[in-house]
Amino acid sequence: MIETPSKLIVHPTDRTTEGLDAFAHALRLAIATKSELHVLHIESAEQSDDWDPFLEVRDMLVKWRMIESGASQAAVADRLGLKVVKAAVKSDDLAHGIAAYVETNNCDLMVMMTHSRPVLQYWLEGSIAETSARETHVPALFLREGQKGFVNRETGALSLNVVLMPVEASLSPLAAFRRISDLAHTLDPAAEILLLHVDEDLPLFDGLLPHIELRQGPLVETILSYSEEINANLIAIPTPGGLSNDLRSSTAERVMHAASCPVLAIPAR
Numbered sequence: 697m698i699e700t701p702s703k704l705i706v707h708p709t710d711r712t713t714e715g716l717d718a719f720a721h722a723l724r725l726a727i728a729t730k731s732e733l734h735v736l737h738i739e740s741a742e743q744s745d746d747w748d749p750f751l752e753v754r755d756m757l758v759k760w761r762m763i764e765s766g767a768s769q770a771a772v773a774d775r776l777g778l779k780v781v782k783a784a785v786k787s788d789d790l791a792h793g794i795a796a797y798v799e800t801n802n803c804d805l806m807v808m809m810t811h812s813r814p815v816l817q818y819w820l821e822g823s824i825a826e827t828s829a830r831e832t833h834v835p836a837l838f839l840r841e842g843q844k845g846f847v848n849r850e851t852g853a854l855s856l857n858v859v860l861m862p863v864e865a866s867l868s869p870l871a872a873f874r875r876i877s878d879l880a881h882t883l884d885p886a887a888e889i890l891l892l893h894v895d896e897d898l899p900l901f902d903g904l905l906p907h908i909e910l911r912q913g914p915l916v917e918t919i920l921s922y923s924e925e926i927n928a929n930l931i932a933i934p935t936p937g938g939l940s941n942d943l944r945s946s947t948a949e950r951v952m953h954a955a956s957c958p959v960l961a962i963p964a965r
Contacts, residue, residue: 706803708736708794718809718839720849730777737784760852765872806836822895835962845958856883860928862892862919865899872934872962895919916950934964
């Protein structure tokens with residue numbers, strides 16, 4: 697029996713239309729894993745938090761034909777096992793505020809959208825989503841702005857057929873492999889988890905995992921090329937803890953900026 701991998705999912709949002717695909721992923725994952733969904737509004741001190749995330753959740757669930765129009769929050773919880781929690785971050789340092797909320801509430805998964813921006817602006821200012829993820833030790837699913845991902849936000853349909861997990865010789869992937877396998881097979885029992893090692897030789901833990909594809913070439917470019925070759929719907933990358941403190945050297949973040957599918961960073965420990 698598959699152990700449900702997530703019990704509390706946090707979705708930081710600025711409530712813009714550009715973030716609806718990430719919102720749809722957070723909601724669909726919460727339903728599939730019977731998790732609480734904490735919708736975390738990112739706002740300035742001048743903004744009001746007079747909003748009800750359940751109304752937005754209900755509108756999307758009605759569109760997905762999972763509930764009837766006007767269903768109460770209690771009815772949604774009874775039918776789908778879904779509890780929606782409203783929260784907000786008002787802080788001069790939004791990334792730190794998100795990370796503090798995630799750690800305080802023992803979050804199991806973050807689902808976040810990263811905004812597209814000019815390269816120079818990105819390096820100077822960084823990304824709130826990625827910075828907050830680096831301050832935690834929680835798996836984080838990233839969708840870039842405009843990226844559709846593996847959840848159809850109009851219908852709620854899932855298309856998680858193939859997951860690519862790159863592995864490195866210096867980092868045991870066993871815990872991350874179990875976690876992504878549980879999640880992928882909860883969403884689609886027939887989902888394939890394909891492993892890739894970029895080097896001249898297979899790592900020592902080769903026999904502890906299913907077949908590992910061996911390729912040579914530049915690390916990030918080879919991961920991206922193989923992802924396109926197998927039509928991956930998700931790239932899951934084990935990380936030493938949270939994301940790397942050095943933005944420019946983190947494999948997960950470099951892949952995330954160029955991949956055609958979402959990227960899930962999974963702390964290996």
